[in-house]
Amino acid sequence: MAEQTAKLPDHQIVYRRLREMILFGELAPGQPVTIQGIVAELDVGMTPVREAIRRLTSEGALVFKGNRRVSVPQPDLAQWDEIAFARLCVEPELSRKAVENMTKTDISHLVSLDDQLNAAIARGDVRGYLEFNYRFHAFLYEQAGTDVLLSIANMLWLRAGPSLRVVLGRYGTANLPDKHAEALAALKAGDADGVAQAVRGDIEQGIAQVREHLLAANK
Amino acid sequence: MAEQTAKLPDHQIVYRRLREMILFGELAPGQPVTIQGIVAELDVGMTPVREAIRRLTSEGALVFKGNRRVSVPQPDLAQWDEIAFARLCVEPELSRKAVENMTKTDISHLVSLDDQLNAAIARGDVRGYLEFNYRFHAFLYEQAGTDVLLSIANMLWLRAGPSLRVVLGRYGTANLPDKHAEALAALKAGDADGVAQAVRGDIEQGIAQVREHLLAANK
DNA sequence: CAGGTTACTGTGTGATTTCAGATTATCCAC
DNA sequence: GTGGATAATCTGAAATCACACAGTAACCTG
Numbered sequence: 001m002a003e004q005t006a007k008l009p010d011h012q013i014v015y016r017r018l019r020e021m022i023l024f025g026e027l028a029p030g031q032p033v034t035i036q037g038i039v040a041e042l043d044v045g046m047t048p049v050r051e052a053i054r055r056l057t058s059e060g061a062l063v064f065k066g067n068r069r070v071s072v073p074q075p076d077l078a079q080w081d082e083i084a085f086a087r088l089c090v091e092p093e094l095s096r097k098a099v100e101n102m103t104k105t106d107i108s109h110l111v112s113l114d115d116q117l118n119a120a121i122a123r124g125d126v127r128g129y130l131e132f133n134y135r136f137h138a139f140l141y142e143q144a145g146t147d148v149l150l151s152i153a154n155m156l157w158l159r160a161g162p163s164l165r166v167v168l169g170r171y172g173t174a175n176l177p178d179k180h181a182e183a184l185a186a187l188k189a190g191d192a193d194g195v196a197q198a199v200r201g202d203i204e205q206g207i208a209q210v211r212e213h214l215l216a217a218n219k
Numbered sequence: 220m221a222e223q224t225a226k227l228p229d230h231q232i233v234y235r236r237l238r239e240m241i242l243f244g245e246l247a248p249g250q251p252v253t254i255q256g257i258v259a260e261l262d263v264g265m266t267p268v269r270e271a272i273r274r275l276t277s278e279g280a281l282v283f284k285g286n287r288r289v290s291v292p293q294p295d296l297a298q299w300d301e302i303a304f305a306r307l308c309v310e311p312e313l314s315r316k317a318v319e320n321m322t323k324t325d326i327s328h329l330v331s332l333d334d335q336l337n338a339a340i341a342r343g344d345v346r347g348y349l350e351f352n353y354r355f356h357a358f359l360y361e362q363a364g365t366d367v368l369l370s371i372a373n374m375l376w377l378r379a380g381p382s383l384r385v386v387l388g389r390y391g392t393a394n395l396p397d398k399h400a401e402a403l404a405a406l407k408a409g410d411a412d413g414v415a416q417a418v419r420g421d422i423e424q425g426i427a428q429v430r431e432h433l434l435a436a437n438k
Numbered sequence: 439c440a441g442g443t444t445a446c447t448g449t450g451t452g453a454t455t456t457c458a459g460a461t462t463a464t465c466c467a468c
Numbered sequence: 469g470t471g472g473a474t475a476a477t478c479t480g481a482a483a484t485c486a487c488a489c490a491g492t493a494a495c496c497t498g
Contacts, residue, residue, distance in 0.1 A: 009484090011484095034448090035448070044484085045485050046484095051270055055273050055274060057274075059278075060366075060367065060370060069447085078365070082366075086367060086368060091314040092303065098454085148302055149301050228450090229449080253481085254483095255481085264451050266449080267450070286459080287481080
């Protein structure tokens with residue numbers, strides 16, 4: 001693990017680091033991101049930082065802000081609905097495809113992630129919730145072995161992350177029902193449709209929460 | 220148009236140029252892409268080229284080849300089916316949303332693009348076919364005004380482009396039925412579902428052609 | 439409050455360093 | 469002595485950096 005990052009080129013390290021910061025809410029929506037700020041913070045040259053930012057903007061995780069600043073985008077209601085639509089297309093399908101490739105070890109890893117997720121919820125740890133929720137879904141989807149759909153899903157999570165963070169920061173981790181248990185049960189039974197259905201429900205719940213928040217903020 | 224590219228930063232110019240090269244088949248699948256090769260060819264510095272390549276890899280238009288080489292990807296059958304699935308999710312939806320925003324001027328522009336497309340087919344111009352086919356769909360989808368879905372669609376076209384080129388290069392532009400006329404008719408009637416249906420059919424045809432080719436090549 | 443100046447940020451270039459892969463040379467076994 | 473395999477070297481490209489340039493926004497002064 002450690003030796004992986006050691007031999008990885010800088011631009012990939014920066015990319016991953018920034019990615020995590022966006023995904024887990026360390027960068028707030030609207031917050032400006034400057035190249036030289038990152039250079040100072042992560043202690044690397046400008047070139048790798050520029051490449052990482054370029055990559056993230058092309059994935060929609062950062063946006064050009066009129067002038068030449070980039071910042072973390074804050075989706076409006078219409079954009080949120082687009083993200084929701086796309087996620088509901090892609091993620092149940094990924095879940096379905098993942099089922100037949102899952103080994104017992106994989107499933108127990110998912111169970112462990114879900115346990116850590118629940119622990120984070122119990123102690124009101126928003127960052128922990130975001131991280132383990134992401135890792136739960138990401139690990140499940142990875143098992144589908146489909147890189148095109150997976151890259152789309154990752155892109156969508158990147159766009160959804162900051163908004164989730166805002167809502168959770170406001171309302172806390174209480175009342176966070178998820179359908180992970182349901183998904184795990186179907187998974188153990190080898191019921192692909194059941195898993196897809198559970199994941200769909202899980203996504204719909206999360207989406208609805210943010211959606212209500214956006215509706216309320218809008219009016 | 221010309222003054223746009225004149226004031227555009229180099230990395231965007233390079234990005235667009237490479238993008239077109241991939242989209243319209245100037246770069247063959249599997250062909251290695253080197254930074255210094257592009258530097259020499261387009262006469263710009265390394266940094267802009269690196270940024271453009273980074274962006275294209277994050278969109279799946281180029282892939283890291285194990286070590287630090289990048290090349291144009293060649294989807295196998297499974298990947299092609301993923302692309303197909305995602306396109307069929309996204310593009311009919313984009314078409315549907317586009318309908319209500321289309322003005323008469325927009326429609327006549329689409330008609331003009333379709334005419335040029337047919338002219339390209341008639342003269343056996345593969346590159347022209349790819350370009351006008353792309354521009355027909357791209358223009359239609361742009362009118363939906365939905366940037367998230369649009370960026371996904373663009374990503375998928377980028378992944379599909381090289382394969383289309385291979386098939387067309389092999390079988391020529393004869394026997395290229397499309398459903399553009401059908402789509403245009405529904406569009407003029409304001410029939411959103413009809414447009415979505417026609418686009419779905421159009422995509423399915425194109426997909427099937429490549430799919431057969433991949434099946435044949437595989438066995 | 440307006441005009442100009444300053445500080446800062448993004449952009450582009452070329453030199454330098456690092457690295458993966460291929461080629462060649464050497465050594466050991468047979 | 470020959471065949472094979474392993475190790476050292478060589479090559480070309482990628483990765484990084486430091487600097488020069490340009491444009492913008494903020495600030496300061498009158």
